[in-house]
Amino acid sequence: MSAKTEALLYAAARSQHLEENILPALKENKLVLCDRFVDSSIVYQGRARGLGMDVVAQLNEFATDKLSPELTIYFDVDPRVGLARIVAGRTNEVNRLDQEDLSFYDDVRAAYQELAQKYPDRIVTINANQELEQVVADVFKVLAKRVPAFFEA
Ligand SMILES: Nc1ncnc2c1ncn2[C@@H]1O[C@H](COP(=O)(O)OP(=O)(O)O)[C@@H](O)[C@H]1O
């Protein structure tokens, strides 16, 4: 599949997901948690696949009507650590990480770090190299501070 096709399909899927799921939930005042959003396209299609981060950002502004999360939690992990965890927990033979070499993921990580620097108010970086319990504790700390209404006892 061409890089452009991939970017368009991700943007189309995101637009539909927004209309069908996210916007109705927001209307009901729910807290919406989304595993990956526009930043993933900017990084993977824009940087790693070479389309350009700004072009992919613009495409996604059209797809989402510029609706942006108020908070983005970026789990920053060394690709070598991430790969070791996936290998350790693997339940079948299909391994997405085998399909790209480590330099691809170093590139992806650098692009996410660049976005985190560009949007320091929206993107909070969590050190995901730590033990699972610590990662979870750090996330709760951020949520309690940023969306306290949902985390009051
Ligand atoms: N902080 C951590 N310490 C140890 N193992 C972890 C940690 N975070 C995730 N894992 C394990 O690493 C694997 C990949 O995790 P993750 O990237 O969160 O999954 P997914 O690919 O489904 O998003 C899983 O087996 C998960 O249990």
Ligand SMILES: Cc1cn([C@H]2C[C@H](O)[C@@H](COP(=O)(O)OP(=O)(O)O)O2)c(=O)[nH]c1=O
């Ligand atoms: C959402 C999204 C994901 N991806 C890529 C990242 C992953 O390599 C792959 C699958 O993503 P996903 O299904 O979210 O799996 P995981 O979070 O477990 O990695 O798709 C993009 O290239 N662009 C996007 O916009």
